[in-house]
Structures are given as structure tokens and as C-alpha cells.
Amino acid sequence: MNISIVLILLLAGAAFTFFAGNKFASKIALLVSVASFVFTLYALNLYLNGADLSCKSIWIQNPKIYFSLAVDGLSLAMLLLTTGLLPLIILSGWVTKFENEKAIYSLVLFMAFAMAGTFLAADGLLYYVFWELALIPIYFIALLWGNGSLEERKNAILKFFIYTFGGSLFMLVAFVYLYQKAGSLEIESLYALALTETEKTWLFLAFFLAYAIKIPLIPFHTWQANTYSKAPAIGTMLLSGIMLKMGLYSVLRWQLPITDTAAKEFMPYILGVSIAGVIYGAVLTLRQKNLKKLLAYSSLSHVGLIAAGLYSLTIEGFQGAVLQMLSHGLVIVGLFFVSEIIFNRWNTYTISEMGGIRSQATKFASFFMILVLASVAMPTTFNFVGEFTILYSLYNVNIGFAIVAGTTIILGAFYMLRMYQQTMLGETNTKVFADVTIVEGLVLLVIVVLVFFFGLYPKPIIELITPSLQNILNQIN
Structure with missing residues (x-):
């Protein structure tokens, strides 16, 4: 087994939930979420017994980008948080009657797929793709099923989207620069780079801006309260319970090791x-x-x-x-x-x-x-x-x-x-x-x-x- 099975299950589950229709959407979504958690527990057991759960294959030939997933104790802990909270979040949605249930529950599973991918990615561009993909479902969840008037929801979620997407562009620039230096965005290659103090300073600031907005830290927090209050509860749980952890995790995984000094x-x-x-x-x-x-x-x-x-x-x-x-x-x-x-x-x-x-x-x-x-x-x-x-x-x-x-x-x-x-x-x-x-x-x-x-x-x-x-x-x- 490699860890990509969890991602495949979440992605396929999102599609299946949508095409199953409104009558069965919440049940199928719950079943898929429980299955993803069970597979994560199985992966944990294999990892503790010394199994290699990584997955690596060439994704883009030029520039050389890998579909590379790596597993260690930290990434497994975050994957357990994601797949462990997911059934509870979906089950909590059962107390609310949503219009077009097939759409909202498929978006929830797709968001979980993107967040799980962020925690597992071991190539910088793949990580960035998962990072940005997570924005798409929460945008529509908050906009279409949120609280307050449509205009209030539009303003809150647009501010959130612009803040987080804008900050992420600085991180993308950092990855482009690192690729020019290393010829690869594999995480081990980036860790091994010999960068100057000036380079590390600018890279640190580029990563910091992306992560400070996502976490969020002051003064980059102004999107948070309105987005949390306007999103439906199921969206707020995804944002606060899992999504903000993407920024905190990324500080550990990407920012600090690359920009040590x-x-x-x-x-x-x-x-x-x-x-x-x-x-x-x-x-x-x-x-x-x-x-x-x-x-x-x-x-x-x-x-x-x-x-x-x-x-x-x-x-x-x-x-x-x-x-x-x-x-x-x-x-x-x-x-x-x-x-x-x-x-x-x-x-x-x-x-x-x-x-x-x-x-x-x-x-x-x-x-x-x-x-x-x-x-x-x-x-x-x-x-x-x-x-x-x-x-x-x-x-x-x-x-x-x-x-x-x-x-x-x-x-x-x-x-x-x-x-x-x-x-x-x-x-x-x-x-x-x-x-x-x-x-x-x-x-x-x-x-x-x-x-x-x-x-x-x-x-x-x-x-x-x-x-x-x-x-x-x-x-x-």
C-alpha cells in the first residue's frame, strides 16, 4: 500500500457523492469519510511497523515535477486529524437541512482531499497545487450555503479568497526561485540547497506572508471573523479545525528547514x-x-x-x-x-x-x-x-x-x-x-x-x- 489510496478514496468519493443524488449524498459522504479514516489508521499501523508508504512518479517532464507523497510521523498526525474530523463534520451536517446536498457534501470531500494532499506532498509544486485547490470548495460552501444575505457572504468570502490567494503568490514566486537554484522542487533537494543569507531572508518573508494569512496571525487576520461567521457551520469546522493547520504545518515542513538562519x-x-x-x-x-x-x-x-x-x-x-x-x-x-x-x-x-x-x-x-x-x-x-x-x-x-x-x-x-x-x-x-x-x-x-x-x-x-x-x-x- 502507498498513501495515495487515501487521496484517491476522497477524490472518488467526492465524485460518487455528487452523482448519487441528494437522497443518498450525506450517507455516502459519511461512508467515504469513515473509510478514509480506517485506511489512515491502517497506514499508521504499517508505518509503525516500518513500511514505506511513499509514492513518487514523474508528473511533468519539463520542468521536472514529481507527483511525490511522503509519510512521516508529522504528516500522519495531520492526516489523522483530517480524516478523523471529517466523519464528525459530515455527521454534524445531518442536523441541518441543506439544499442540493449532493453538491455541498461532494465539496466537503473534495476539500478534505486537497487538505490531505497538502499534508502529504513532497514536491513544492504539487504541494502548491493542493494548497490552492483547498480554496475552491470552501469558497462555494461559504457563498452558497452560508449565513446572512448573499451580499454579506460575497464580501466576506471574496476578502478571504483574495487575501489567501494573494499571499500564496509570494510562496509560488519562492518556489520558482528555488527551482532555478536546485533544478527540482523535491523537498529533500530544497533542504540540501546552499543558499546565501540574503536569499534565505527573502524566502523566509515570502513563505511567512502566505502562512501568516492562512493561520492567521495579526495583522493578516482581518478576513477570519467574517468568513467564520458567514460560512455554514460545516464550512467553519473545516476552516478552523483543519484548514488553518495547513499554514502551521507548512511552517514546520517548508519554511523553517529551508530558511534556517x-x-x-x-x-x-x-x-x-x-x-x-x-x-x-x-x-x-x-x-x-x-x-x-x-x-x-x-x-x-x-x-x-x-x-x-x-x-x-x-x-x-x-x-x-x-x-x-x-x-x-x-x-x-x-x-x-x-x-x-x-x-x-x-x-x-x-x-x-x-x-x-x-x-x-x-x-x-x-x-x-x-x-x-x-x-x-x-x-x-x-x-x-x-x-x-x-x-x-x-x-x-x-x-x-x-x-x-x-x-x-x-x-x-x-x-x-x-x-x-x-x-x-x-x-x-x-x-x-x-x-x-x-x-x-x-x-x-x-x-x-x-x-x-x-x-x-x-x-x-x-x-x-x-x-x-x-x-x-x-x-x-
């Missing part, structure tokens, strides 16, 4: 920007009256901390960042699903119009409470492991960075618990709020179980990713 030179400044994003995101979150926008800005704060871990250039920072990528993906998908459940019951995202839900739906309120506590990194939850490790890495770099970044614990607890009080507690609302259905409960239960399991026992993931992260750090050093 420039990364070290810029480290204090990027750490400052990342940590500023932690504080800025938290302050913006405190001002939000819309539940989806509140979760979007809280995500901005969390990814700022992840970026700080990456740019700390330490093994602990790398480990903590990857752990936090995985845990953030789980928890933010759960939180956006909670917001969608409330919207389906009461047709509002406005926090002031909520309240008293706990007295009517104790199971729902309990799931929500666990996700809120996980979001603020309560010990025994998955987020705590990653966040603590990142703060430890920042402490080793500069104690001031660790102290400032650590305020995310206090600010996060304040705005998340305040939000919980306003939505779940208080006077009983006169509107009826039904407790979770079987499908809703299943999605939330799976997320909660994983959050606690890996919070108590993160060893399998740490052992999986550490050799790959150590190789990247050795390349930087």
Missing part, C-alpha cells in the same frame, strides 16, 4: 507578533456579542500561541505546537457544532438572546461545559498538554515571552466562562430548547472522549511526531 534571525520578532496575537485575540473576544465571532476570535488567540511554539525553534515548542494543533482541531469543531445546535433550535447566534438553556437541556449543557473547560486548557484535557509544553518552550527562550503568553490562560478562562454563563445559565428562556439528539450526542461524545483520552495519555502522539520534529530541528541547526 533567517528563521533564527527573525525569531524574536515573530514570537512578539505571535504573542501579541494571543493578547489581541483575547481582547477582541471579550467584546463579541455573536457566538460564532466570539469563537473565531478565541481561535485567533489560540493559533497565536501555536505559532509562538513553532517559532521558538525548540523541540518542546514543536511538540507543543503539534499537540495543540490536534487538540485545537477537536475542541473548536465541537464548539462550533454547539453554536450550530443553538442556532438550529433558536435561529440566533446573538448571545444576549440566549440564556437558561441548562435548565432545559442538561446533557447539552454538560457537553458544552466540558468543551469550554478544554478550550481554557483545564488539566486532564488535551489542550492542557500542548499549551503547557508551548509555555515551557517559551520559558526556555525568554521568561518574558512565557509570562505574557501565559495570560491566555487567565483571559481565556474569563471570556469562555462568561460566555457559558450568558448562554447556558440565568433565567429560563420562554422558548423551548430540546436536549441533544442521538446524532448530536454521538458527535459531541466522540470529541469529549478523545479530548480526555489524549489529555490523560498523549504518549502515542508524542512518540509518533517526535522523530519527524527532531529531524526538522536538526535541519534547522
